[in-house]
Amino acid sequence: MDEQGRRAGAGTRVRTRAGGRSEDVRRAVGDACLAFLAEGRVEFTTVELAERAGVSRKTIYRWWPTHTDVLVEGLSRHVxxxxxxxxxxxxxxxxxxxxxxxxxxxxxxxxxxxxxxxxxxxxxxxxxxxxxxxxxxxxxxxxxxxxxxxxxxxxxxxxxxxxxxxxxxxxxxxxxxxxxxxxxxxxxxxxxxxxxxxxxxxxxx
Missing domain, CATH: 1.10.357.10 (Tetracycline Repressor, domain 2)
Structure with missing residues (x-):
């Protein structure tokens, strides 16, 4: 799948689970991504992201299977x-x-x-x-x-x-x-x- 397709897929996965804990997880991951970017860190690991966001690595891999997907989540909130x-x-x-x-x-x-x-x-x-x-x-x-x-x-x-x-x-x-x-x-x-x-x-x- 190309990068554009991955982005669209990531957005669809999250939006179909809107509200409640799903939205809390999305916000936590987006905020964690932005916290790394504020430190000038573009290349952070899934382990680091999961720890900072307070979610499991399994959840991250399921909703954001690539690092690009995570960056899109954070940047889309920021811009x-x-x-x-x-x-x-x-x-x-x-x-x-x-x-x-x-x-x-x-x-x-x-x-x-x-x-x-x-x-x-x-x-x-x-x-x-x-x-x-x-x-x-x-x-x-x-x-x-x-x-x-x-x-x-x-x-x-x-x-x-x-x-x-x-x-x-x-x-x-x-x-x-x-x-x-x-x-x-x-x-x-x-x-x-x-x-x-x-x-x-x-x-x-």
Whole structure:
């Protein structure tokens, strides 16, 4: 079975046992995986995972038969922490989203994951992370798309480009300065994005 098939299979196995202890086990394994990633450890053993999660190795092998399946479980939980806001206004959406991203970017899991990817020592892990981020980034871009449809934001720039301008400085602060972006830095970034996306009705023909 290829990697995509294994991922789909792992997700199906867990979802069909939703609720109760099954959901508790899934959360425990996902959290344990993220704890290892926060330490910069991509290659941890099933024995270590079972001990940290407080579940049996048999359970892990049954629901997550490969290491990739375990990483998908943890990363899928991590990257979906930032729900895109929908306040009905572009300026408040941008500001709320920026503050959420700043907190997320400073999360130890995110900082360690970025460091692992920057080292290029685990190319398969890099691809896995990028794969998990694809639908998340698409969801983030919907903030811009909604604003354009409402007429709150200019359509001059692509949603992808606007999101990149907004989130990149907020991810850079933890990586380059070892700390979360300050409120002042967040507001400066928000101001830049709002200025760049301000509608220009006078130019309409």
């Amino acid at each position: 979906r922490q930032v729900a895109p806001p929908d306040t009905g206004r572009w300026d408040t959406d941008v500001r709320e989203f920026a503050h959420r991203i700043a907190a997320y970017a400073a999360d130890p899991v995110e900082v360690a994951t970025a460091a692992v990817m920057a080292s290029h020592r685990h190319p398969e892990f890099e691809r896995l992370v990028l794969d998990q981020y694809t639908p998340v980034r698409e969801a983030w871009q919907q903030i811009v798309e909604r604003a354009v449809r409402r007429g709150d934001a200019s359509s001059e720039h692509s949603p992808e480009g606007v999101v990149n301008v907004l989130v990149s400085p907020l991810f850079m602060a933890p990586m380059m300065m070892g700390r979360k972006a300050t409120d002042e830095e967040i507001e400066r970034t928000v101001a830049i994005v709002l200025a760049a996306t301000r509608p220009c009705p006078d130019t309409a023909t």
